[in-house]
Amino acid sequence: MSREDFDFINLSENIERNTKDLLKEQASLNRTVKPITGSQENQSVKRGADISQERRMQRETKSPKERQIRREVERPQGRQTGKNEESEEWWEDSRKEENRQRRSYSQSQDKRNLAMREAQGRRQEENRKNARVGNRDEGKGRRGLGMSGKKRKKSSRLEKKLIAVGCVVALLFLGLYALSYSIVSKTNYEKLETDYVRPADVEKVRGVKNILLIGTDARSSEEDGRSDSMIILSINSKKNRMVMTSILRDSYVEIPGHGNNRINAAYSYGQEDMLIQTIEQNFKIPIDAYAKVDFFSFIDIVDAVGGVEIDVTDEEMKWINAYLNETNELLGKEFGDGYLTQSGRINLTGKQALSYARIRYIGTDFQRTERQREILSAVAAKVKANPSSVSKLMGTVLPKITTNIPDTELTLMGMKAPLYLGYDVEQIHLPADGTWSNATINKMSVLQLDFEKNIQYFKDVVYGEGVTEPATTE
Numbered sequence: 424m425s426r427e428d429f430d431f432i433n434l435s436e437n438i439e440r441n442t443k444d445l446l447k448e449q450a451s452l453n454r455t456v457k458p459i460t461g462s463q464e465n466q467s468v469k470r471g472a473d474i475s476q477e478r479r480m481q482r483e484t485k486s487p488k489e490r491q492i493r494r495e496v497e498r499p500q501g502r503q504t505g506k507n508e509e510s511e512e513w514w515e516d517s518r519k520e521e522n523r524q525r526r527s528y529s530q531s532q533d534k535r536n537l538a539m540r541e542a543q544g545r546r547q548e549e550n551r552k553n554a555r556v557g558n559r560d561e562g563k564g565r566r567g568l569g570m571s572g573k574k575r576k577k578s579s580r581l582e583k584k585l586i587a588v589g590c591v592v593a594l595l596f597l598g599l600y601a602l603s604y605s606i607v608s609k610t611n612y613e614k615l616e617t618d619y620v621r622p623a624d625v626e627k628v629r630g631v632k633n634i635l636l637i638g639t640d641a642r643s644s645e646e647d648g649r650s651d652s653m654i655i656l657s658i659n660s661k662k663n664r665m666v667m668t669s670i671l672r673d674s675y676v677e678i679p680g681h682g683n684n685r686i687n688a689a690y691s692y693g694q695e696d697m698l699i700q701t702i703e704q705n706f707k708i709p710i711d712a713y714a715k716v717d718f719f720s721f722i723d724i725v726d727a728v729g730g731v732e733i734d735v736t737d738e739e740m741k742w743i744n745a746y747l748n749e750t751n752e753l754l755g756k757e758f759g760d761g762y763l764t765q766s767g768r769i770n771l772t773g774k775q776a777l778s779y780a781r782i783r784y785i786g787t788d789f790q791r792t793e794r795q796r797e798i799l800s801a802v803a804a805k806v807k808a809n810p811s812s813v814s815k816l817m818g819t820v821l822p823k824i825t826t827n828i829p830d831t832e833l834t835l836m837g838m839k840a841p842l843y844l845g846y847d848v849e850q851i852h853l854p855a856d857g858t859w860s861n862a863t864i865n866k867m868s869v870l871q872l873d874f875e876k877n878i879q880y881f882k883d884v885v886y887g888e889g890v891t892e893p894a895t896t897e
Contacts, residue, residue, distance in 0.1 A: 610821045610822065610824050610825070610826055610828075610830070610833065611822070611824065611825040611826070612825075612826065612827070612828075612829070612830065613695075613825055613826070613827055614827055615695065615696050615699075615827050616696075617696045619696065619699075619700050621703060621709065622703065622704060624707060625703045625704075625707050625708070625709050626707075626709065627709045628709075628886050630659060630660050630661035631657055631658065631659045631660075631661070631885065631886060632657070632658045632660075632711050632712075633655055633656070633657050633708060633709060633710050633711050633885075634655070634656045634657075634658070634710075634711060634712050634713065634714060634828075635653065635654075635655055635656075635695075635698070635699060635702065635710050635712070635713040635714075636652075636653075636654040636655070636656055636713075636714055636715070636716075636799075637650050637652070637653060637690070637695065637698065637713060637714070637715035637716075638650070638651050638652035638653075638654075638715070638716055638717075638721060638780075638795070639651060639690070639715060639716075639717050639718075640717075640718070650672070650686075650687045650689070650690035650698060651672070651687070651781070652669070652672075652780070652792070652795050653669065653670040653672070653686070653687070653698070653702075654667050654668065654669050654670075654792075654795065654796065654799070655667070655668040655670070655702075655708060655710070657885045658843065658846075659885065659886070663845070663846050663847065664846055664847045664848075664849065665843065665846045665847070665848050665849070666848075666849045666850075666851065666884055666885045667796050667799065667800075667848065667849070667850050667851075668850075668851050668852065668853060668881065668884075668885070669792035669793075669795065669796055669850075669851075669852040669853070670686060670702065670706075670852070670853050671686075671788045671789065671792060671852060671853065671854065671870060672685060672686060672687035672788060673685050673686075673687075673788055673868065673869050673870050674686045674853070674854060674859075674869070674870050674872055675862065675864065675869035675870060675871050675872070676689075676701055676705045676872075677701075677704070677705060678692060678697065678701050679697070679700050679701065679704060680692075681697075683864075685867065685869060686698075686701060686702075686705075689701040695713050695715065695827070698713075699713065705874060706853065706874070706877060706878055706881065707878045708881060712826065712827055712828045713826060713827055714824050714825070714826040714828070715824070715825050715826070716823060716824055716825075718750070718753070718777060719753075719754075719823075720823035720824065721773070721776075721777050721780075722750075722754075722773035722774050722776075722777055723773060723819065723820070723823050724773070724802065724819075724820050724823060725771070725772065725773035725776045725777075725798070725802065726772060726773035727816050727819040727820055728802050728805040728806060728816060729770075729805065730770045730771055730772050730773070730775075730776070731770070731771055731776055731798055731801035731802060731805065732768060732769070732770050732771075732801060733768075733769060733771050733776070733779060733797065733798070733801065734767070734768055734769075735763065735766050735767065735768075735769050735771075735779070736766055737766045738785055739766070739779065739782060739785060740763045740765070740766045742778070742782045742784065742785065743763055743775055743778040743779050743782070744762045744763055744778075745778075746777070746778035746781050746782070747759075747760070747761050747762060747774060747775070747778050750774045750777060750778060751774075754774065761774055761775055763775065776798050779794055779798065780794050780795045780798055782794060788870075789852060792852055793850075793852070796850045800848065800850070803844070803848070806840075806844065807844045817837055817840075849884065851880075851881075851884055853872075853877050853880075853881065854870060854872045854873070854877050855876070855877055855880040857876075858872060858873045858876040858877050858880065859871060859872050859873070
């Protein structure tokens with residue numbers, strides 16, 4: 424409340440008190456009846472004029488509070504002295520004070536109105552500025568506030584970039600898939616036609632794929648032969664590890680429907696189907712798929728990677744040259760073609776590597792399977808050293824392979840080949856050391872196995888943390 428308003432209220436209260444005193448004096452005078460004098464008549468006329476003035480002010484004044492204040496101000500004030508001159512003088516003073524208070528009140532109202540107009544002007548200017556900013560954002564594609572428009576525009580650009588990147592990745596994947604599919608479709612696919620049901624105690628482990636690699640001793644495409652080498656390639660995607668497990672061909676096992684015999688005889692009884700059944704029922708290893716090659720395919724695979732480097736002893740060199748005689752005859756080559764003239768670290772060709780893998784008369788069958796795994800590891804090392812050669816290698820090797828893996832699945836495995844090359848690789852054999860004994864049964868030299876120990880050993884290495892196989896002494 425301003426000082427002018429405060430003074431105005433005090434004045435009104437003073438006027439009200441004076442009015443009450445005046446009414447009391449008038450009431451005491453009215454008790455005595457006196458003839459109306461000229462001055463009293465003039466006062467009556469003046470009161471009538473005051474009433475008319477009050478009604479006119481009520482019409483001009485809109486606020487009830489203001490009308491009340493005006494009535495209090497314009498009501499006759501002062502003590503009745505009986506002297507007209509003193510009453511008129513007091514009345515003039517009251518009118519002057521009223522005019523002063525009215526001017527003060529009007530000035531305060533003008534100040535308030537000016538302040539309100541200035542505030543309103545500032546709000547209007549701010550609204551105009553916001554409107555200009557909104558119009559600029561609308562021109563850029565965003566309706567509303569500038570900052571939120573920029574954020575949404577950035578978000579829209581990011582979404583478009585992500586969609587574009589996703590489309591590029593999808594196209595690359597489809598292109599790679601199409602290329603891989605065109606290569607793997609050249610494999611010789613053979614579906615296993617069998618009524619065999621896997622035993623309940625042969626448990627499939629999630630995240631591990633067991634592929635049986637079979638190397639036959641067939642000398643021609645018309646000959647089935649026997650399984651000269653049997654290696655289970657276990658791909659453990661959970662532990663990023665691959666394990667190559669050789670099964671010795673002289674292991675004495677039960678062949679379903681054919682009694683007991685060496686395990687390499689199972690293939691001659693029923694080829695891949697019978698060999699898979701024999702492995703699952705004796706070693707409790709679930710076989711998910713197979714892939715097989717013969718002598719000639721093995722030679723082509725090694726030549727496709729440019730040969731493999733192997734440490735060859737003097738004795739091994741003699742047997743390599745001896746086996747080359749048969750290989751040259753099968754291939755139509757001249758006698759002595761590819762003979763080795765020295766031992767040491769040698770890059771073996773396909774047919775030399777085949778002769779090296781077939782050696783049986785140095786050490787036992789354990790050393791023989793070790794040589795076979797050594798050649799496969801050397802091939803993998805060559806591919807790992809030159810990943811760009813994977814597609815070329817697949818194009819050369821896959822047509823030499825017969826498998827029951829569908830083209831779509833084989834395509835995905837081929838696309839994962841660079842990933843598999845980064846896996847740790849372990850090599851083991853069955854039977855494991857300390858789990859077998861030599862025996863002669865039906866005039867055959869065989870290996871008798873402790874199957875429970877071998878089953879547990881395979882699970883520990885392939886499904887567990889991995890175990891390094893101890894070196895053999897025989």
